[in-house]
Amino acid sequence: MTLRCLIIDDEFLARQRLRKLLEPFLSILIVGDCKNGKDALEKIQIKEPDLIFLDIQMPDMDGFTVYEKLQRKPYVIFTTAYDTYALNAFEINAVDYLLKPFDEERLAIAVKRILDIKRTKKASLLEEKIKQLIEQNTEKESTQFLNQISLSTNGREQVIRIDDIIYFKSDGNYIQIVTSEKSYLYRKTMSSLYDKLDLNQFLRIHRTLILNKIYIKSCTYINNNVYKFKLKNDIEFLSSRSFSSQVSEYLSN
Secondary structure: OOEEEEEEOOOHHHHHHHHHHHOOOOOEEEEEEEOOHHHHHHHHHHHOOOEEEEEOOOOOOOHHHHHHHOOOOOEEEEEEOOOOOOOHHHOEEOEEEEEOOOOHHHHHHHHHHHHHHHHHOOHHHHHHHHHHHHHHHHHHHHHOOOOEEEEEEOOEEEEEEHHHEEEEEEEOOEEEEEEOOOEEEEOOOHHHHHOOOOOOOEEEEEOOEEEEHHHEEEEEEEEOOEEEEEEOOOOEEEOOHHHHHHHHHHHHO
């Protein structure tokens, strides 16, 4: 039994490492890899893989969104650098997820699970479980605000309370999380983060900046719909004109 496999991950080294780890598995035939969700949707339609290794955190769309958009759904093994997702539903012989960095032994367990599913024709159960997970994830995101952020640093989990965060600042493919004690890098897009924040507490003043209102010391009008924000730690930021309506609403309240 051979499974045609496609690797989807925005990090080149992660794709190369997974290719290397899969070499001993004669039942897996790698037919390609993708660096983002858009590329994945196109290649899955062309290559028609039996199995995809799908990264959850990607800049253009996350793994759940990619899987939800697929017309024909192959078997899937999710991969992620974070253990904060509600993925306990995967701990059955229907689907699996791998927490980075995983080794060959953990990968072997995941591959065996997929092969067991194919042998016993449990594809319908796989699809149902994935749908439930997507629905639960979507419902949770739409009804709950973030109250903490969990990061994996040097293999250890770091939990940051949302109230302790002074501001978020875009930093390439990451977001810089700044507290009074330390700053952290978070693999997330500003838009997806903003959707999960309580706007009664946070204010976006620029495409690259979200401030915690608790730490705003003053706001001064400069000109041309631009404002200068001074925080309680004396750091200053200028707002952009495109976010002047949000700033005006904040000042009116």
